[in-house]
Amino acid sequence: MSIPIRQLEAFHATCRKGSITRAAEYLGISQPAVSRLLSSLAESVGFELFHRSAGQLQPTAESAILLREVERLLDNLETIDRLSHDLTDRRAGHLRIACLPGFAVSHLPKVLADFLAGRPKLRVTLEPDRPERILEWIIREHYDCGISDEYSTHPAIRVRMVGMRTVCILPKGHALSARHEIRPEDIVNENIIHTRRDSGFFHQLRDVFSARGLKLGSRIETRQFTAACMLVAAGAGVAVVSEMDAREYESRGLVLRPFLPETPHYLSLIRPPTARSSLLASEFMEMFEDSLAPFRVS
Template sequence: MRLRQLEAFRAIMLCQTVTRAADMLFISQPAVTRLLADLEESVGFPLFERTRGRLHPTAEAQLLYEEVDRSLIGVERIARAAHAIKTQQRGSLHVAAPPSMALSFLPRAIAAFVADHGETKIMLGVYDSRSIVDMVIGQRCDLGIVNLSISHTGTHGDSLLSAAHVCAMPVGHRLASKELIVPTDIEGELFICQPSHLGTRLLIDAMFAAYGVKYRAAPVESPVAFTLCSLVAAGQGISLVDAVTAMEYKGQDLRFIPFEPPVPLEFSVLTPLQRKPPKLVEAFLAHLRKFAIAELDPRLVLK
């Protein structure tokens, strides 16, 4: 019993004539007749009674048709699923990302991706970068987005985006009317920092030191850029935050001003080294890059 025989049988049941069944299957009438004869020989009983050129299904054929139709619907579903997987229209992704991405930019990027990839399911988890690296190495996610160096044992890394930092300050601040902030503008300002163990904090401090600038460290710190924005809004000082976070911050109480020299925040994509990324992952990464370039101010995308 072959699949093509079952398809011919169902076509005849639906169309009631060999001619229309042949048209439905895009094959010749003799081919349909041959397939039906082979199926009857295979099952061991007649499926149709032939009267004046028409085929009338037997009682046995009616019973068999219920099973055949159910089975062929399943086969067609599998074929559609295979096509969807091949064209990246179906699948699932577990994405791990830091708050700076997962609470702002990524939800909108994912929504746009899902709109174009109908049956794709995406699970977005929020973790710190070190935890994301461990998850990728342990293959507990399909890809991780981190703001760390892309060189990690056990992972394959690609650069996603290098975003500049901007200076966040209350709209009434003395510097808020400027179109560009430079290090000397920060001299003596109350400045909200990230914790001292973070690479971005070290980079910012080194930059200020190179310009001989001394700020007044605020008594509160945070590793999360969104929290830095909220602290600025609460009057705790000014700060430098990445352009991705600045783009998504919804408060009307802050002004974000470009800062020079550029202080980059590198966003990298990590995938497990032990396996080749599926096509869906590759499609998602390509989408993220295009989405980021389209959404961000070109002056704030460093590469």
């Protein structure tokens, strides 16, 4: 037996309002329409729904039992309706983000806090890890979106590359602080802190030095720009890093200077194919990309 929801709504309204007239007003339909709905429901369930008492309709003993279940059902339907609107409006759900460790402690928290504002029902999982792991998670759809710095053409993902400005960072009081810009020949004899040798950015930087007949020296190798910033601030050397990361640590004693020739650091914003990417993840990634605007290469 399949009972239309409208019949149950008419039954519930009549029970609570005590008359077909008031039930019709509450539902915004005519009295004959309510009567027809109640008649059809009584025929479906096989028992009388109401009897009259003191001029009002009162539920029969069977209807009183049915009413409790109908109220539970209508409450659940209302909850589902609210949830569906929340999901459509991106106010609820579960957003799973994988990112480079440096982002988890620098630029991303503020963006995420702004995204969560006004979304009290939204849950977030933020998982920092290395680029290879982020790619694996997105391919397997364990996470909704990823922020990395390695490029991949894997067919199970979509990648948007964003070029970010880089700067040379120096410890406070360094002799090169007097220069308005820094070139490879200025730092070739410095203790250079750089990203891992297997990273795309290291290859770019090495090529810039090689094009000038210079060898990129190596003092400290680290995966993250954030670590490089802290090492430079501590006086361990100099580095070329993303300006966005450098600005986060500028107040700790870093001196920032433009690095020429321009050597962008490329971010990879990764998502599953469109059909499997949630509206929530799409909106977050758009907001995150917008937040990068002040640091993007022109």
